[in-house]
Amino acid sequence: MLCFILLCCVQVFAQSGLKSGTKAPEFSGTDNSGKTVALDQLLQKNKAVVLFFYRGQWCPYCNKHIQELQDSLHLLTAKGAYVVGVTPETADNIDKTIEKTHASFSIIQDKGYQIMKAYDVNYVLDQNTVTQYKNWHVDLEEINGNKDHVLPVPATYIIDNTGKITFVQFDKDYRKRASVADLLHALP
Structure with missing residues (x-):
């Protein structure tokens, strides 16, 4: 297991993520x-968007984080937040994530x-890491339905209703995630 953890941590060097205070890039998917989710539309209807990236249903740290978000979803939505996750995994594997975590958000x-x-x-x-995986x-x-071997750093952003990023949790150590308490504190 230690080898797996070290191997995963070694892979992420170039990314730096976006910084708090910057304009959030528009996205739609x-x-x-089957619902279209677009940042500009979400910000018209909500005080904030909690946008998080996860690696896949195979990752126990991702599942734990998603489960924590689901368990506290009522607290996040009570503060006017819309929660949305982004992943490279296929729709079938997203269904597995939902089955494991009971996620009811997008x-x-x-x-x-x-x-x-x-x-x-x-x-x-x-390629060595792909083989080890x-x-x-x-x-x-x-799992991802392609041969690209692309994963995200499991980052979390809060985007306020003006489109500005007001909170960032970006850590290349995939075991570290934004806590619900930190998100609640950072929401308007």
Whole structure:
């Protein structure tokens, strides 16, 4: 397990994510329920958007984070926040994530990585890591439905209703995630 953790931490060097105070890039996608989710429309109807990126249903840290968000969703929505997750995994694997976590918020498959690229969270795994993942029964080609081997840094952004990023949790250590308490504190 330690080898797995070290291997995953070594892979992410180039990304820096977006900074608090910057204008959030627009995004649009179809969520797990078939609904179009667009940042500009979400900001017209909500005080803020909690946008988070996760690697996939195979990642226990992702599942734990999603479950925590789901468990506190009523607290986040009470502050006027709309929660949306972004992942490279296929729709079938998003369904597995939902089954594991009972997530009831929007999750978008970022097929071409436009959202991940716009928020500077995407990275490509090297072939040695891809092979090691396969040895651990994590076949990214099957899970993501392509041969790109792209994953996101599991980052979280809060975007206020003016479109400005007001909170950033970006850590290349995939085990570290934004706590619900931090999100609640940062929401308007």
